[in-house]
Amino acid sequence: MYRYDEFDQTFVQERVAEFRDQVARRLSGELTEDQFKPLRLMNGVYLQLHAYMLRIAIPYGTLSSRQLRLLASIARDHDKGYGHFTTRQNLQFNWIALREVPDILDKLASVEMHAIQTSGNCIRNVTADHFAGAAADEVADPRPYAEILRQWSSLHPEFTFLPRKFKLAVTGAAHDRAAIQTHDIGLQVKRDETGALGFAVFVGGGQGRTPMVAKQIRDFLPEEDLLAYCEAVLRVYNLEGRRDNKYKARIKILVHETGEQAFAQAVEAEFAALKGKTLTLPADEVDRIGAYFASPAFASLPGRSDVLDRAVANDPDFARFASRNLHPHKATGYGIVTVSLKPVGTPPGDATAAQMDAVADIAAHYSFDEIRVSHEQNLVLPHVRLDDVPAVFAALRNAGLATPNAGLVTDIISCPGLDYCALATARSIPIAERLTERFADLDRQHDIGDLKIKISGCINACGHHHVGHIGILGLERRGEEFYQITLGGSGDEICTIGEIVGRGFSSGEIVDAVETVIDTYLGLRTSPQENFLAAYRRVGEAPFREALYAAAG
Amino acid sequence: MALYRNGTFVTDAWSFPPDNAPLPAAGAVALTKARFLAERDALRDRTAPVGVVLVAGDTLDGLVDDLPNLALVAIRFPKYSDGRPYSLARLLRDRHGFAGEVRATGDVLRDQVALMLRAGFDALEVTHPGTIAALRQNNIVAVRHHYQPASAEASETRPGPRPWRRVSAALS
Numbered sequence: 001m002y003r004y005d006e007f008d009q010t011f012v013q014e015r016v017a018e019f020r021d022q023v024a025r026r027l028s029g030e031l032t033e034d035q036f037k038p039l040r041l042m043n044g045v046y047l048q049l050h051a052y053m054l055r056i057a058i059p060y061g062t063l064s065s066r067q068l069r070l071l072a073s074i075a076r077d078h079d080k081g082y083g084h085f086t087t088r089q090n091l092q093f094n095w096i097a098l099r100e101v102p103d104i105l106d107k108l109a110s111v112e113m114h115a116i117q118t119s120g121n122c123i124r125n126v127t128a129d130h131f132a133g134a135a136a137d138e139v140a141d142p143r144p145y146a147e148i149l150r151q152w153s154s155l156h157p158e159f160t161f162l163p164r165k166f167k168l169a170v171t172g173a174a175h176d177r178a179a180i181q182t183h184d185i186g187l188q189v190k191r192d193e194t195g196a197l198g199f200a201v202f203v204g205g206g207q208g209r210t211p212m213v214a215k216q217i218r219d220f221l222p223e224e225d226l227l228a229y230c231e232a233v234l235r236v237y238n239l240e241g242r243r244d245n246k247y248k249a250r251i252k253i254l255v256h257e258t259g260e261q262a263f264a265q266a267v268e269a270e271f272a273a274l275k276g277k278t279l280t281l282p283a284d285e286v287d288r289i290g291a292y293f294a295s296p297a298f299a300s301l302p303g304r305s306d307v308l309d310r311a312v313a314n315d316p317d318f319a320r321f322a323s324r325n326l327h328p329h330k331a332t333g334y335g336i337v338t339v340s341l342k343p344v345g346t347p348p349g350d351a352t353a354a355q356m357d358a359v360a361d362i363a364a365h366y367s368f369d370e371i372r373v374s375h376e377q378n379l380v381l382p383h384v385r386l387d388d389v390p391a392v393f394a395a396l397r398n399a400g401l402a403t404p405n406a407g408l409v410t411d412i413i414s415c416p417g418l419d420y421c422a423l424a425t426a427r428s429i430p431i432a433e434r435l436t437e438r439f440a441d442l443d444r445q446h447d448i449g450d451l452k453i454k455i456s457g458c459i460n461a462c463g464h465h466h467v468g469h470i471g472i473l474g475l476e477r478r479g480e481e482f483y484q485i486t487l488g489g490s491g492d493e494i495c496t497i498g499e500i501v502g503r504g505f506s507s508g509e510i511v512d513a514v515e516t517v518i519d520t521y522l523g524l525r526t527s528p529q530e531n532f533l534a535a536y537r538r539v540g541e542a543p544f545r546e547a548l549y550a551a552a553g
Numbered sequence: 554m555a556l557y558r559n560g561t562f563v564t565d566a567w568s569f570p571p572d573n574a575p576l577p578a579a580g581a582v583a584l585t586k587a588r589f590l591a592e593r594d595a596l597r598d599r600t601a602p603v604g605v606v607l608v609a610g611d612t613l614d615g616l617v618d619d620l621p622n623l624a625l626v627a628i629r630f631p632k633y634s635d636g637r638p639y640s641l642a643r644l645l646r647d648r649h650g651f652a653g654e655v656r657a658t659g660d661v662l663r664d665q666v667a668l669m670l671r672a673g674f675d676a677l678e679v680t681h682p683g684t685i686a687a688l689r690q691n692n693i694v695a696v697r698h699h700y701q702p703a704s705a706e707a708s709e710t711r712p713g714p715r716p717w718r719r720v721s722a723a724l725s
Binding site for chain 2: 005007010011018020030038151152153155159160227273278280282285288
């Protein structure tokens with residue numbers, strides 16, 4: 001993991017001091033709420049329906065047990081005893097007092113954390129594949145590049161007041177777990193024909209009210225040009241991006257209106273002027289950052305684990321867990337364990353302070369002290385010996401964290417929705433809760449197989465409904481909530497935006513409607529191996545539309 | 554209104570005649586980009602300094618060849634959350650080597666002062682009373698450790714081996 005040196009530590013503490021001064025001016029009345037708003041947003045403080053919300057950055061979703069314990073203590077001491085992991089690998093506390101925020105930031109700084117640029121019209125927390133450094137299918141660990149981008153983008157003097165927010169994601173594998181094509185800049189680490197490392201660069205993806213899949217504007221960008229190229233993209237966007245309409249201000253609109261080729265040319269022209277100068281990354285500095293992310297000292301182990309095999313054979317609960325929540329690791333004899341934050345009937349992504357402590361303990365014991373936060377709002381133990389997986393399962397079960405549903409119908413992404421969010425038009429968490437209740441039966445879930453349901457409580461699409469295999473968008477009409485269903489979206493390397501299937505459903509109807517969609521899939525799949533998305537891509541929306549609306553006429 | 558330049562408040566020697574007003578016979582004048590371009594040839598005969606005022610949305614197109622003859626480029630922030638002037642200032646300094654005064658005007662507030670100085674502004678035209686007071690009292694709390702080279706290279710140090718790090722002196 002990356003460790004702060006004296007410079008990094010000073011930077012974060014200076015930022016806390018700066019924000020403390022801004023909070024003091026707000027509390028004294030020198031700043032009005034309107035004047036304070038952009039300042040607090042720059043440091044992750046939102047004013048929500050009931051209270052201030054503080055969003056803490058978890059760069060590229062990587063945490064140590066010490067950091068997770070500190071987050072647990074903040075949940076206990078400053079919130080209601082729980083926190084909410086977000087789709088951008090961050091953590092939100094929803095019940096925070098503004099006057100306590102500077103002290104919370106001081107605590108975060110003590111474990112090398114911060115809330116810098118977790119909101120506002122600036123470059124947001126850089127996300128990465130949550131299996132980075134552990135995945136069997138990885139070309140290279142994306143986290144060193146994500147860390148370099150985090151540093152470069154932190155309080156960048158030119159890019160602090162962009163037309164709109166700006167999100168970067170990096171993946172190191174061809175199979176995209178980081179949804180890079182739904183980001184403002186998506187980077188895929190790859191090698192050229194000489195074996196040199198670099199990036200495919202995607203620009204202009206995004207969700208919201210105008211969902212767009214990013215365009216690839218560079219097939220191979222050499223590693224040393226990473227920052228110069230990103231600076232070029234950001235400069236073109238800062239100067240040319242629309243500022244007349246907040247809903248047309250993301251870079252995706254600029255790319256769309258300029259045209260992919262003309263936009264790429266503008267970036268290349270800017271890049272030509274920046275290339276080879278102060279932003280060039282020296283290989284030894286990339287290596288120095290990379291060394292922080294070196295693999296832990298994996299033991300030399302056999303590929304099969306008798307302990308694991310016996311547990312699978314003897315314990316059906318464990319077998320189910322292992323079939324869904326255990327993933328291939330690059331080191332023989334190790335696995336990656338998904339810790340589901342989606343038990344039946346609770347808000348997706350929520351974890352109590354006790355659960356955070358429990359995961360910290362398990363990680364310290366069994367996973368080289370590392371925890372990841374996934375954009376699917378789960379936690380990940382990246383480096384677990386296969387022999388230890390049964391013990392990890394038992395420990396997780398004690399903490400209520402062993403739900404064996406990774407990637408299944410109840411592993412739902414949901415935004416906070418109208419229960420918390422001032423922007424929301426409908427509730428989303430209760431829909432997620434009712435869906436998990438409807439599909440609580442584990443045999444049924446495992447029979448349905450891979451299925452991503454994503455729920456947003458408004459058109460801003462924080463719940464990523466556009467790229468849900470089944471997407472649910474909550475809207476409001478004449479005081480009534482209703483829910484639109486989209487089908488066939490996907491955020492991975494074959495990125496597609498889901499299609500609206502027809503008129504929306506009331507809050508009372510939506511769970512039945514989703515069940516109808518799933519039953520329709522079960523009826524038409526060629527075999528249990530043909531998952532929902534594959535089946536949808538084969539047959540299109542017609543059978544689903546018919547099943548949903550035929551009865552109504 | 555007060556003009557803060559290179560760490561201290563100074564009197565402003567520049568005048569900013571409206572587009573339709575005749576130019577004063579003497580003294581430094583700064584004109585809109587449109588007027589400057591229209592009257593460029595006549596302005597060459599002026600001995601007093603000439604500057605240009607840009608507003609957000611203006612580009613440097615058509616101005617680059619004139620930059621060596623300009624003593625001031627003022628860039629107006631229509632509101633402090635409009636970040637385009639930062640990129641213009643950086644282009645002036647880094648791309649075009651502009652050595653004259655780059656002045657921030659408009660919505661200039663204390664919380665952005667440090668960013669403006671790093672982006673290449675060396676003068677700030679301030680109307681906000683709290684900001685004027687904070688600058689006078691040297692009471693601006695800002696981050697001095699930076700993770701990216703910007704456009705204040707001459708006044709910043711480079712600590713340690715990572716080539717992108719910079720440290721600026723305290724505001725004074």
